[in-house]
Amino acid sequence: MRNRLVVANWKMNGSLEANARWAEAFLALEDAGCDAAVCAPSVYLSQMACLLKGSSVALGAQDVNEFESGAYTGEVSARMLAEIGCSYVIVGHSERRALYGDTDDRVALKAKAALAAGIHPIVCVGETLEEREAGETIAVVSRQLEAVIGKVGAEDFARCTVAYEPVWAIGTGKSATPEIAQEVHAALRAELTKHAAELGDKVRILYGGSVKPGNAASLFAMPDIDGGLIGGAALKAQDFYEICTAH
Ligand code: PEP
Numbered sequence: 163m164r165n166r167l168v169v170a171n172w173k174m175n176g177s178l179e180a181n182a183r184w185a186e187a188f189l190a191l192e193d194a195g196c197d198a199a200v201c202a203p204s205v206y207l208s209q210m211a212c213l214l215k216g217s218s219v220a221l222g223a224q225d226v227n228e229f230e231s232g233a234y235t236g237e238v239s240a241r242m243l244a245e246i247g248c249s250y251v252i253v254g255h256s257e258r259r260a261l262y263g264d265t266d267d268r269v270a271l272k273a274k275a276a277l278a279a280g281i282h283p284i285v286c287v288g289e290t291l292e293e294r295e296a297g298e299t300i301a302v303v304s305r306q307l308e309a310v311i312g313k314v315g316a317e318d319f320a321r322c323t324v325a326y327e328p329v330w331a332i333g334t335g336k337s338a339t340p341e342i343a344q345e346v347h348a349a350l351r352a353e354l355t356k357h358a359a360e361l362g363d364k365v366r367i368l369y370g371g372s373v374k375p376g377n378a379a380s381l382f383a384m385p386d387i388d389g390g391l392i393g394g395a396a397l398k399a400q401d402f403y404e405i406c407t408a409h
Contacts, residue, residue, distance in 0.1 A: 222250030331371025
């Protein structure tokens with residue numbers, strides 16, 4: 163049995179005041195009844211750690227450097243994230259792959275660094291529209307997934323979460339249909355099962371890409387969709403809550 167996990171990816175949004183208002187509003191609501199996490203910009207992680215202290219909402223970061231420490235100006239290490247209270251970190255988000263040169267290999271190293279610091283990586287995979295139209299979806303997501311499993315090993319991958327995020331659905335308002343998403347999630351789960359039956363059973367596969375309160379229930383009803391990674395709709399506490407509790 164995999165518990166639903168819903169993760170907010172705030173991207174480069176927020177302010178001290180807006181974050182405090184979000185936390186106050188979200189924590190005033192009934193328990194969301196699922197595992198929930200907020201991945202905030204790194205400068206706000208300590209603020210969010212204080213605001214979420216004692217609640218059931220976990221803290222996450224949006225990226226991590228693959229090295230332990232050293233001359234990497236502007237970067238943040240996994241140990242630092244762990245020290246500040248992060249239990250999750252997103253690695254391989256398509257925006258980082260497209261805009262900041264994150265290769266499959268670097269994403270795998272980032273996941274490995276996170277695991278070494280005791281943080282659960284949320285490994286994002288997903289195809290572009292061009293790749294989908296060329297019939298390459300499963301090959302692309304399998305390659306992205308295998309790069310990480312190959313580097314961290316199947317045993318440690320059990321501490322990872324996968325997020326299937328079709329690039330064409332991110333921030334576009336055009337979510338994948340539940341059927342399209344389920345097809346890819348099932349293929350990803352089969353890939354995990356090839357390594358170990360336990361991996362297929364245990365690892366949560368989240369869907370991300372224009373999830374909103376209105377479409378979350380139908381997506382989450384699919385057998386291989388274990389929750390969501392939510393961008394735009396997670397900026398409003400009420401919308402994020404409605405996604406967490408969608409049935
Ligand atoms: C994301 O960036 O991870 C994402 C899913 O964004 P949105 O929900 O805005 O499509």
